[in-house]
Amino acid sequence: MKALQQHKGIVAPLDRSNVDTDMIIPKQFLKSIKRSGFGPNLFDELRYLDEGKPDQDSSQRPVNPDFMLNQERYRNASVLLARRNFGCGSSREHAPWALEDFGFRVIVAPSFADIFYNNCFKNGVLPVVLDEKIVDQLFAEAEANEGYELAIDLEANTVTTPSGESFTFAVDDFRRECLLKGLDDIGVTLEDAGVIKSFEDKRRVTAPWLFDAGA
Amino acid sequence: MAGKTLYDKLWDDHLVKQRDDGSALIYIDRHLLHEVTSPQAFEGLRLAGRKPWRLDANLATPDHNVPTTDRERGIEGISDPVSRIQVQTLDNNCDEFGILEFKIKDQRQGIVHVIGPEQGATLPGMTIVCGDSHTSTHGAFGTLAHGIGTSEVEHVLATQCLVQQKMKNMLVQVNGKLSPGITGKDIVLAVIGRIGTAGGNGHAIEFGGEAIRDLSMEARMTICNMSIEAGARVGMVAVDDTTIEYVNGRPFAPKGEQWDQAVEYWRSLHSDPDAVFDKVVEFEAEDIKPQVTWGTSPEMVTGVTGMVPDPSQEPDPIKREGIERALKYMGLAPNTPISQIKLDRIFIGSCTNSRIEDLRLAAAMVKGKTVSPTLKQAMVVPGSGLVKIQAEQEGLDKIFLEAGLEWRDPGCSMCLAMNADKLGQGEHCASTSNRNFEGRQGFGGRTHLVSPAMAAAAAIAGHFTDISEMNH
DSSP states (O other), rough: OOSSSSSEEEEOHHHHHHHBBBHHGGGGGGOOOSSSSOOTTTHHHHHHHSSSOOOOOOGSSSSTTTTTGGGGTTTTEEEEEOTTBBSSSSOOOHHHHHHHHTTTOEEEEEOOOOHHHHHHTTTTTTEEEEHHHHHHHHHHHHHTTOOEEEEEETTTTTTEEETTTTTEEOHHHHHHHHHHHHHHHHHHHTTTHHHHHHHHHHHHHGGGGSSOOOO | OOBOOHHHHHHTTEEEEETTSEEESEEEEEEOTTTTTHHHHHHHHHHHHOOSSOOEEEEEOOOSOOOOOOOGGGGOOSSSHHHHHHHHHHHHHHHTTOOOEEOOTTTBBOHHHHHHHHHTTTTTTOOOEESSSSGGGGGGGGGGGEEOOOHHHHHHEEEEEEEOOOOEEEEEEEEEETTTTTTTTHHHHHHHHHTTTTTTTEEEEEEESSSTTSOHHHHHHOOOOOOGGGSSSSSEOOOOOOHHHTTTTTTTTTTHHHHHHHHHHHTTSSOOBBOOOEEEEEEEEGGGOEEEOOSSSTSSSSTTSSSSOGGGGSHHHHHHHHHHHHHHHTOOOOBBBGGGGGOOOOOTTTTTSSSSSHHHHHHHHHHTTTTTTTTEEEEESSSHHHHHHHHHTTTHHHHHHHHTTTEOSSGGGGGGTOOOOEEEEEEEEEEEEEOOOOTSSTTOOOEEEHHHHHHHHHHHSSSSOOOSSSSO
């Protein structure tokens, strides 16, 4: 996994609440057995005017000129500014894969859906929760100023605007540590293989029906 | 010290290690797999040279991509080559790693959240995960069950554990008795309508109260299934006689002495009377009417006798914009009566509502009647091969076919339209599934979430009708 300590990038404001993971990456693209290549289909139904199909050359498709990511000023954005409950619905990890593949490393929103929030950390994408009033302010600033950038510092837990205004955010220690160091969390868990094994051995005694059951 | 909630008990019983940083290792008893969210996890295992920790904890089946016709041809019957590769990949991975899979031609194949309980692979007191958000379904059995992403699928395969932070406790209490014709689906839609699609974020919801206790396991599964639509990864119901009777005799359920030992433990799986919840929401069952969604989020819901809302009456600007956007997508004018929405298709199926009781309720509604000629299609998709067989033994298939509904083979089907079953652009569908998101059931499709009885009644009338006003 890609580590993330500091990141500075252009902000793309997606001004709608309850953006679900079906919207982030529609189901037809979930047929892939790979975990890369989803970027061209990020927000497919918002971004293009036609119905997207897997294995299609998206550069030839009619784009929706009203959609934010199709505007030149947001084309190289790497910080997504979003509204309440971003990433709700399906647990598909293809959603953070698509965001990351497009180039987003940080998503700022007043709240996230639980599964999506967790999935982001597994893929080098940092979801940042800020108070709704601050998010409102960032929307206004990002929309008013072309090239508007935010600087995110995961070591200091801060988001800083171009004018130098700084906001702190909370992240739990384990997720933060994994992202700062780009850790393989399976490897971390397997350091406790002995503890898992002894828990399991006890369980075989106390709840034997959970083992080797079968039709 | 206050007593424990059901969630607290399940958490404590599966806590392998509490780490200093606040995270915890939680042991996973059952891992369900399907073709869409597992290929990258198996590939990850291969790349790292890792093996599954415990094979017998895993059970797999293809469900999202499978066609609902032409099934005797097996994988060859999948017309979309990309879907076919994905189903083939699941078969190959399960064969290579030695994981039990109900393959496409196995009569036990079905939607993963239908087959777990059906097989007794879902047992009270378990932790159950799957790369699918509707894993919350299994909480109906007093389990700690939730959806996970593909990285965590790999993590569970490799370690039999997940790294978790403990959630908060929320109680949704439904008091009193339901009116005739009101089902688990109406309860859960009413709950989502009240607390909102983010109302359960960060919480494990326990559903309790007399109305929940009176429900069948099928109805409890419907409710827990959609707790994720209220933002809660976990939805649960305490174990009682209904739970234990449902589990008894199923293929993976314990037998003999182990059965007695298990039941004794399962009887403890309820919240203590003095347990404290972080959040409590109460409903009166008699207030719940048949529910219909009108928008593009499950919280955009009202009673069947209600109307599409008028965004100009909404004070919150973010919500107002959401309503305006939803009405534009749905092609609906403010204040349209729900009963006047024109329908094109009916879908009865999905992990929410494709079990035998759902099909019985739908069949009772269409028996001896004919599907409205104004509809393009009405289809019934059973949740598993065994549900299909049972329905046919009860003659439900004939009732559906004689009424003019299609009787299909099991799978996720039009709930998310990864197979050939989908809505056309602009079409309105009365659907027993769980999500009415834009494009969910097909590009430009318009979904209205309802109970199986409501969908079946709509199939006959061609529009939504108040089934609570019909004779029962």
